[in-house]
Amino acid sequence: MTAIPGRTFKKVKELSPAEWIAPGSPLCAGCGGLEGLRIAEKVLGENVIYVNAAGCLTLLSVFPFSPLRGSWLYTTMSAPAAASQGIRDALDVRMGKHGLPKSEDLQVVVVAGDGSTCDIGLSANSAAIHRGLDFIYFCYDNGGYGNTGFQWSPSSPYGSSTQTTPSVAAHPAGSEMKPKDLFEIWRAHDPVYLATVSPREPIDLSNKFAKAKALKGPRLFICMAACPTGWGFDPKDTNVVARLAVETGIFPLKEYAEGKVVHTKMPRKRLPVEKFLETQKRFRHLFAPERRDDIIAEIQKDVDSYWRLYE
Amino acid sequence: MGVNGQRTILLTGNKAAAWGARLADVDYVPAFPITPQTEIVETLAKWFASGAMQGKFTNMDSEHSMFAAAAAAAASGARVFTATSSQGLLYGLEVLYTVTGWRVPFVFANVSRALATPITLEPDHNDVLSARDCGLVQLHAETCQEIMDFILLGYRIAEDRRVCLPVLVNLDGFYLSFTREPVVIPGEAEIRRFLPAFKPVQPVFQASRPQARASAIFGGGNYTYFRLQQHMAALAAERVFAEAAGEFGERFGRHYRAVEPYRLDDAEYVFVMSNSFSTKGKAAVNRLRDMGTKAGLLKLSLFRPFPAKAVADALRGRPKVAVIDQNIAPGVGGIVFPEILAALYDREDRPRRMLSVIGGLGGRDIRDGDFMTIVERLDRPDFTGPLTLFGESDKEQFQALQRIAGRREEALVP
Numbered sequence: 275m276t277a278i279p280g281r282t283f284k285k286v287k288e289l290s291p292a293e294w295i296a297p298g299s300p301l302c303a304g305c306g307g308l309e310g311l312r313i314a315e316k317v318l319g320e321n322v323i324y325v326n327a328a329g330c331l332t333l334l335s336v337f338p339f340s341p342l343r344g345s346w347l348y349t350t351m352s353a354p355a356a357a358s359q360g361i362r363d364a365l366d367v368r369m370g371k372h373g374l375p376k377s378e379d380l381q382v383v384v385v386a387g388d389g390s391t392c393d394i395g396l397s398a399n400s401a402a403i404h405r406g407l408d409f410i411y412f413c414y415d416n417g418g419y420g421n422t423g424f425q426w427s428p429s430s431p432y433g434s435s436t437q438t439t440p441s442v443a444a445h446p447a448g449s450e451m452k453p454k455d456l457f458e459i460w461r462a463h464d465p466v467y468l469a470t471v472s473p474r475e476p477i478d479l480s481n482k483f484a485k486a487k488a489l490k491g492p493r494l495f496i497c498m499a500a501c502p503t504g505w506g507f508d509p510k511d512t513n514v515v516a517r518l519a520v521e522t523g524i525f526p527l528k529e530y531a532e533g534k535v536v537h538t539k540m541p542r543k544r545l546p547v548e549k550f551l552e553t554q555k556r557f558r559h560l561f562a563p564e565r566r567d568d569i570i571a572e573i574q575k576d577v578d579s580y581w582r583l584y585e
Numbered sequence: 586m587g588v589n590g591q592r593t594i595l596l597t598g599n600k601a602a603a604w605g606a607r608l609a610d611v612d613y614v615p616a617f618p619i620t621p622q623t624e625i626v627e628t629l630a631k632w633f634a635s636g637a638m639q640g641k642f643t644n645m646d647s648e649h650s651m652f653a654a655a656a657a658a659a660a661s662g663a664r665v666f667t668a669t670s671s672q673g674l675l676y677g678l679e680v681l682y683t684v685t686g687w688r689v690p691f692v693f694a695n696v697s698r699a700l701a702t703p704i705t706l707e708p709d710h711n712d713v714l715s716a717r718d719c720g721l722v723q724l725h726a727e728t729c730q731e732i733m734d735f736i737l738l739g740y741r742i743a744e745d746r747r748v749c750l751p752v753l754v755n756l757d758g759f760y761l762s763f764t765r766e767p768v769v770i771p772g773e774a775e776i777r778r779f780l781p782a783f784k785p786v787q788p789v790f791q792a793s794r795p796q797a798r799a800s801a802i803f804g805g806g807n808y809t810y811f812r813l814q815q816h817m818a819a820l821a822a823e824r825v826f827a828e829a830a831g832e833f834g835e836r837f838g839r840h841y842r843a844v845e846p847y848r849l850d851d852a853e854y855v856f857v858m859s860n861s862f863s864t865k866g867k868a869a870v871n872r873l874r875d876m877g878t879k880a881g882l883l884k885l886s887l888f889r890p891f892p893a894k895a896v897a898d899a900l901r902g903r904p905k906v907a908v909i910d911q912n913i914a915p916g917v918g919g920i921v922f923p924e925i926l927a928a929l930y931d932r933e934d935r936p937r938r939m940l941s942v943i944g945g946l947g948g949r950d951i952r953d954g955d956f957m958t959i960v961e962r963l964d965r966p967d968f969t970g971p972l973t974l975f976g977e978s979d980k981e982q983f984q985a986l987q988r989i990a991g992r993r994e995e996a997l998v999p
């Protein structure tokens with residue numbers, strides 16, 4: 275097994291100035307998911323094929339345009355991991371049986387949202403990970419079905435309102451379910467590498483991708499995708515919202531490798547969750563017309579009990 | 586061993602399908618089991634494991650995943666084969682619609698099995714016909730030999746520059762999948778001459794050729810362009826089939842046509858059939874002829890693209906034609922019947938009497954008596970059809986079950 279590299283990058287200026295994704299896609303301004311992918315690509319570099327599931331990032335390539343210097347394949351909403359298997363297998367067979375030069379090999383990268391990943395594609399991505407498929411999975415997680423107008427997804431936070439879980443008198447919290455813990459679901463598969471990343475922490479993100487790039491097998495990423503459109507904030511504030519997600523402890527930055535979970539950025543003194551909640555329209559019902567201290571306290575309690583295990 | 590390494594062995598339909606893939610020197614098989622197809626992928630798994638086949642066999646997690654892997658591998662330059670059946674084909678249908686648009690060549694076998702509900706095992710064609718509009722080329726096999734030959738022909742069609750579409754080869758579950766017949770296996774060298782190694786005509790995924798495939802498109806006109814491209818490719822497959830089948834016939838001495846006429850020339854009564862039950866139809870034709878009734882049969886081998894002209898030409902001047910649909914579209918009737926009618930509508934020389942027959946559902950046999958009934962109904966202009974092959978004995982058999990289930994009412998059937 276290849277050794278996992280340590281920290282490759284220490285400062286932002288060490289990141290590659292090369293851009294592998296050209297500006298000017300039809301995605302929303304300030305999309306955190308796209309920003310995460312852009313920084314990841316700086317590390318992954320050339321010879322990449324992006325295998326896409328139906329979602330916001332499907333709009334990256336609208337005929338006849340592609341902002342990517344790598345290859346792109348749109349699949350279906352639930353089949354990107356399965357299609358990745360076919361690409362990986364085909365390239366391996368061509369290199370082994372038909373003498374395709376190794377220089378023609380591609381890094382296979384799934385690009386899928388949290389809806390595809392946690393719902394309709396969960397079975398297929400579980401199977402691909404279980405088979406030990408040599409691929410990278412980039413899940414941009416904005417906690418909802420963003421491309422369809424922001425409906426509830428299994429990743430929608432408790433207490434957020436979405437188009438299909440509005441806050442009403444009978445259901446004041448809006449989304450009443452606690453989100454699926456994708457990190458733990460994936461960790462149970464014992465992948466070679468698994469990490470959460472935030473584009474607001476580009477050094478952390480880049481180091482994690484550098485580690486993943488050096489490994490073979492399933493390498494899985496959950497990228498916090500601050501989503502101005504679905505969450506309801508000004509696109510210029512993406513970095514603020516993304517930073518608060520980390521500083522309140524709502525979005526832990528961590529990685530799993532060789533049997534261990536390590537938090538790569540411990541918030542020194544966690545801010546109260548409402549600092550994050552109050553920045554977004556999807557949580558407005560927790561503050562107006564009247565403050566819902568009960569729901570805010572429940573969210574705080576979940577964050578506290580998560581960190582109690584590690585602090 | 587015969588001429589050029591040719592030999593004849595006894596094979597089940599499933600084994601013949603596996604042999605087709607082996608002779609095609611397939612690189613990659615993503616697989617998922619379903620009865621009655623499983624013997625195909627089990628056989629291929631063993632051959633890849635033993636080194637009899639070179640490449641990779643991957644156990645997938647569903648037919649949806651399996652077809653996605655198959656098509657993505659084809660888009661990455663591998664020659665791919667897989668197999669499915671029934672519900673599995675339906676489960677993969679979203680992907681099949683998607684990947685025909687990718688314009689990737691691969692071949693798969695569908696072992697026909699009737700659809701749920703009620704869940705059952707034996708064949709009819711509702712499964713394969715559910716995939717009729719997704720842009721696949723479809724070849725329907727009558728014998729174990731045809732299964733193997735159609736797979737080889739399938740690669741020639743799928744990989745042709747004018748087509749670039751996946752090809753489905755259909756065989757009936759049980760009647761063919763588990764029936765042993767003598768199958769001629771051509772010699773390796775002769776096969777390679779007919780079907781050389783896969784040389785993709787479309788760009789495939791590899792580092793030196795970055796490409797965006799299956800990108801989104803906006804605007805109905807732009808969308809239409811791509812759909813028409815697919816339509817033209819599918820239409821072109823009829824010509825490509827004819828060319829490849831011509832060469833196949835010269836090399837191997839077995840001749841295939843989009844539609845196969847059987848004792849049709851002077852026939853007054855024609856059965857239009859497909860797949861393994863055509864053999865029963867041909868036997869019935871012989872018996873009817875022995876009894877002095879001029880019967881004949883038209884077998885549909887190429888079902889997609891639909892060879893409308895070939896069908897109309899073959900049925901030209903035949904007075905009475907029964908289309909036997911081994912499927913049922915509830916609320917409509919048989920699925921193939923209207924396609925045949927459409928092929929005939931503007932022909933002056935079309936048959937005067939057309940009858941829709943629905944039978945063979947869930948593997949229900951079509952017996953000599955049924956063919957007699959069809960002839961008799963063809964002679965009764967007052968009978969508008971469709972004729973449903975569900976007779977007194979079927980009814981009695983079912984009523985016996987109803988009695989066990991504690992029901993007393995009469996079975997209600999059309």
Ligand code: SF4
Pocket residue numbers: 301302303304305306307308330331416420421499500501502503504
């Ligand atoms: S809806 Fe959200 S996730 Fe989707 S493109 Fe817009 S900002 Fe990005």
